[in-house]
Amino acid sequence: MRTQVGIIGAGPAGLLLSRLLTLQGIDNVVLESRSREYVEARIRAGILEQHTVDTLTDVGLGDRLRREGLEHSGIYLQYPGTRHKLDFPELCGRTVWVYGQTEVTKDLIAAQLDGGPPLLFDVSGVVLQDVDTQHPRIHFTDADGTPQVLECAVIAGTDGFHGPSRPVVQQARAGRVWERTYPYAWLGILADAAPATDELIYSWHPDGFALYSMRSPKVSRLYLQVDPSEKIEDWSDDRIWANLATRFALDGWEISTGTITEKSVLPMRSFVSAPMRRGRLFLAGDAAHIVPPTGAKGLNLAVADVTLLASALVRLLTEQRSDLVDSYSDRALARVWRCTHFSWYMTSMLHRSGDDFDAELQLSQLRRVCSSEPAARELAENYTGLPLDA
Numbered sequence: 450m451r452t453q454v455g456i457i458g459a460g461p462a463g464l465l466l467s468r469l470l471t472l473q474g475i476d477n478v479v480l481e482s483r484s485r486e487y488v489e490a491r492i493r494a495g496i497l498e499q500h501t502v503d504t505l506t507d508v509g510l511g512d513r514l515r516r517e518g519l520e521h522s523g524i525y526l527q528y529p530g531t532r533h534k535l536d537f538p539e540l541c542g543r544t545v546w547v548y549g550q551t552e553v554t555k556d557l558i559a560a561q562l563d564g565g566p567p568l569l570f571d572v573s574g575v576v577l578q579d580v581d582t583q584h585p586r587i588h589f590t591d592a593d594g595t596p597q598v599l600e601c602a603v604i605a606g607t608d609g610f611h612g613p614s615r616p617v618v619q620q621a622r623a624g625r626v627w628e629r630t631y632p633y634a635w636l637g638i639l640a641d642a643a644p645a646t647d648e649l650i651y652s653w654h655p656d657g658f659a660l661y662s663m664r665s666p667k668v669s670r671l672y673l674q675v676d677p678s679e680k681i682e683d684w685s686d687d688r689i690w691a692n693l694a695t696r697f698a699l700d701g702w703e704i705s706t707g708t709i710t711e712k713s714v715l716p717m718r719s720f721v722s723a724p725m726r727r728g729r730l731f732l733a734g735d736a737a738h739i740v741p742p743t744g745a746k747g748l749n750l751a752v753a754d755v756t757l758l759a760s761a762l763v764r765l766l767t768e769q770r771s772d773l774v775d776s777y778s779d780r781a782l783a784r785v786w787r788c789t790h791f792s793w794y795m796t797s798m799l800h801r802s803g804d805d806f807d808a809e810l811q812l813s814q815l816r817r818v819c820s821s822e823p824a825a826r827e828l829a830e831n832y833t834g835l836p837l838d839a
């Protein structure tokens with residue numbers, strides 16, 4: 450098998466890269482180790498920046514998003530006694546959209562299977578070879594158990610944090626990794642309950658952070674800060690709702706409850722691996738970096754990476770000009786570090802850890818954001834998404 454770009458991983462990064470390249474006439478093949486059903490059911494991020502919405506619209510995937518997605522004009526920041534709305538259009542002229550990663554993935558897969566380039570699910574044994582040459586190859590076994598070799602001009606490693614691409618870049622020993630593990634995790638639930646709020650609520654509470662999000666007018670998505678060692682079996686539905694009610698408590702307002710349809714504990718870490726390239730192998734999305742979810746940046750960062758990468762690869766493969774692929778890693782990492790800082794800032798401001806001194810610093814910072822327009826604008830600009838090449 451031969452193609453121009455071999456793409457490893459059918460998460461949002463790999464699928465969108467495939468679509469962007471296809472629309473520019475570059476052929477590509479996507480290899481995914483999981484089944485279509487698994488990939489489409491994986492519940493993850495929910496907030497799309499304006500840039501992400503515009504990109505999905507530009508590649509012809511805006512219809513269902515605009516029909517079923519929810520446009521949000523701000524968020525609430527809460528701490529005991531106060532719930533304050535940050536109005537994004539007023540502060541920075543932009544909005545965000547609530548549209549689950551599952552839905553983005555379904556839309557991208559449907560478009561790809563409708564006459565797009567090959568998308569092979571259930572492959573195994575993916576091994577990258579000769580990435581330092583002009584003819585890199587991917588060895589894998591297809592869903593029928595047949596060994597295959599995909600000859601490429603370029604490989605895109607969009608295979609997430611645990612995929613095989615990043616280790617190949619790191620083997621070159623010219624790079625560096627930065628990591629921070631946070632001393633807390635999120636317990637996330639999906640519930641058949643109409644959201645009791647018009648905007649997301651990010652709530653600081655002495656018992657720990659809580660986030661009120663949603664997926665539709667009938668489905669709520671909620672998160673609780675918990676210890677990373679917590680076992681999901683120890684959290685009955687009643688215990689979860691009681692903790693959520695406490696952490697979102699506000700006079701005259703009540704949380705709405707319903708059947709919990711999914712619950713899990715998510716670890717939280719920051720991770721950056723540089724460079725995002727080795728020879729003809731380019732990393733994008735979670736394969737190169739992880740942010741804690743508090744800033745809602747993971748999916749948006751993956752989209753920003755592949756937007757830069759797609760134009761760089763088109764230039765390389767149609768005009769034989771390497772200027773954009775040569776600058777790809779530095780340009781992508783500039784944005785990665787901005788989002789890494791913003792995600793760390795939101796995480797550190799909102800999660801309980803440390804002592805009472807830390808708590809007072811957090812509350813002081815929250816009061817500042819809720820009372821100073823420049824401080825609020827800084828948060829709003831980062832949350833709604835900075836320009837691609839900032």
Ligand code: FAD
Binds near residue numbers: 457481
């Ligand atoms: P992924 O979505 O991880 O896709 C990588 C793909 O590569 C996967 O389909 C994987 O199966 C495939 N793959 C892996 N190994 C191989 C292999 N050997 N061969 C072929 N394919 C392979 N972000 C937020 O902003 N908010 C959230 O609430 C949030 N929740 C999250 C919850 C979880 C459990 C996780 C893991 C992430 C969450 N994120 C969240 C982050 C966000 O979902 C990611 O940033 C986003 O999925 C990145 O997309 P990606 O395409 O780079 O990687």
Ligand code: DHB
Binds near residue numbers: 496660662663744
């Ligand atoms: C969601 C997740 C986030 O990490 C966030 O900051 C906002 C919303 C969500 O899953 O809806």
